[in-house]
Amino acid sequence: MADETNGMGAAPPHLAAEAVADRLRDRITTGVLTPGHPLRDAALAEECGVSRNTLREAVRLLVYEGLAVHQLYKGAAVKSLDVEDVHDIYATRRALELRAVEQSFTAPQASLDGLDRYVSAAEEAAAAGRWERTATHSLDFHRDVVHLLGSARLNRFFRTTVAQLRLAFAEVPHEPGFQRQWVPRDRELCDLLRAGRRTEAAAALARYLDDSECQIVDIVRAARCT
Incomplete structure (x- = not known):
């Protein structure tokens, strides 16, 4: 040892x-x-x-x-997450990710352009049918969105939130069908942020988080009932 x-x-x-x-x-x-x-x-x-x-x-x-x-x-x-855990995760995501979008005008353009690397990687993984990697790259993208706030403390905190979210993803019964839908939506959000279209990006992200939370809650609830 x-x-x-x-x-x-x-x-x-x-x-x-x-x-x-x-x-x-x-x-x-x-x-x-x-x-x-x-x-x-x-x-x-x-x-x-x-x-x-x-x-x-x-x-x-x-x-x-x-x-x-x-x-x-x-x-x-x-840990296996329950519905209350999922709601807590998404409350955190809304607080940090939406704030990051609203404040993205303070981020260097290089940081905004850097968001593309994870979205492009997710697109490539999805095209190859590598769905676990697709999910990982999507999580990396959303973690990078929070990094736009420029806070090391928030970055460390959100790292745990991302890991918790991956535990929720593990309950998905058909990963390709679930992960495929988020790839173009990550692309939309990335392109809006890079172009400085923050109002549209915030609206797109709010819809994204609502849809994702609803689906994950239903999936976790169904898993606990089996």
Whole structure:
């Protein structure tokens, strides 16, 4: 097992745990870890090259963020979201993404133009039928929209929201049909933002979030009833 060093001796335990939590959060965001996936101490600690205590602290951070849960007699696992979680996620998205659109006039043009990279990547992934990657690129695009606010604190906060949203996506029974619809809508939003058409972009995003929340709520509700 690695000795959890940072090149200058042993890394502080809380920094090592945060690094592992970042790694696990990224796996959730990219769809590698899905709801119910066990987060077993021994296996993950060995894979990440850290002690079991560090791994447990990382999992505690994910529990605090609403990305994992402790199960009686089973240990920790990636969280399965409920309808209330979905509503909370979309309340956050409206507060941050709509604000970012409204304030996008303060963003450098390079940041606005940079939005295209994720939309183009999503279009390419969709054309190739790679729907998990399509979803990841779409999430990256919306995370980049929030980055237009220029706040490192909000960026870190929204990173967790994006991971939670990916857990909601995991409940979708037919991913191609669900993900396909958002690709042209991401393109529309991207092009409006790049052109400085903020009022139209805000209206398009509001419709987008309403439609997405409605569909995800119905999907999660149906999944809990089966």
